[in-house]
Structures are given as structure tokens and as C-alpha cells.
Amino acid sequence: VYRDDVYREAQEKEKEMKAKADGKEYKSNFAMKKEEDAEIIIGKQRNGPTGTVKLVFQKHFTRFVDAAIAPAFEVEYEDADIPMQDTNSNFEMPQL
Missing domain, CATH: 2.10.70 (Complement Module; domain 1)
Known part of the structure; x- marks a missing residue:
């Protein structure tokens, strides 16, 4: 089993220890x-x-x-001049 993060973390620790031994400061930008x-x-x-x-x-x-x-994607809606139907529709709703 090859796990890239495990090997990269070990390499970063090795670089950090080598820099400490040389008296230098090393800041890793590696994140799991x-x-x-x-x-x-x-x-x-x-x-x-x-x-x-x-x-x-x-x-x-x-x-x-x-x-x-497929990767997730974001849907963007653009303003469009689409005529809307009249809101004065004549239909009856059943009583609850």
C-alpha cells in the first residue's frame, strides 16, 4: 500500500531535523x-x-x-427577461 501523505510527512520531518542540526529554521508548508x-x-x-x-x-x-x-459543480443562474404568467389564475384548491 502506497500512501503519499505518510512518505511526504516523513520527508518533511527529515528536512526539519536536518535544518535544526545545521542551525537553520525550516517551516514546512505540508498539510495532511x-x-x-x-x-x-x-x-x-x-x-x-x-x-x-x-x-x-x-x-x-x-x-x-x-x-x-464527475466533480461537483456550481449552477449559476443569469438574469433573463422571461415573461411570467399572470398571477390571477382561476383554479380552486381543495379545503384541508
Whole structure:
């Protein structure tokens, strides 16, 4: 299992200790991610397909979840001159 954050954190600690030994000040700008991309490789399966599955590892919950197929996007509405219907509609509502 390759975990990029673990190896990068170790490298940053090593750089910090080396800078301390040289009498220099080193400030790391490395921050651990809350979620990491993961990939499960299915190389052999009795009665099913083989291949890879893209997942996201949520460290806070210690679980794997499906990776989003498409990234989330924001919907922006523009002002448009669309004529609205008359508010004086004649229809009856049932009594409650």
C-alpha cells in the first residue's frame, strides 16, 4: 500500500531535523489531506471481471467510499427577461 501523505510527512520531518542540526529554521508548508485517492486492483476473481476500482479513503472515518464520477459543480443562474404568467389564475384548491 502506497500512501503519499505518510512518505511526504516523513520527508518533511527529515528536512526539519536536518535544518535544526545545521542551525537553520525550516517551516514546512505540508498539510495532511482529509481524503486520499485509492485504487483497488482486482487481479483474480473466481466468477467475475478483473480490473481496477477508483475509491476515496476518508481518514476521519477510516473508510473507503466510491469516487465521484464527475466533480461537483456550481449552477449559476443569469438574469433573463422571461415573461411570467399572470398571477390571477382561476383554479380552486381543495379545503384541508
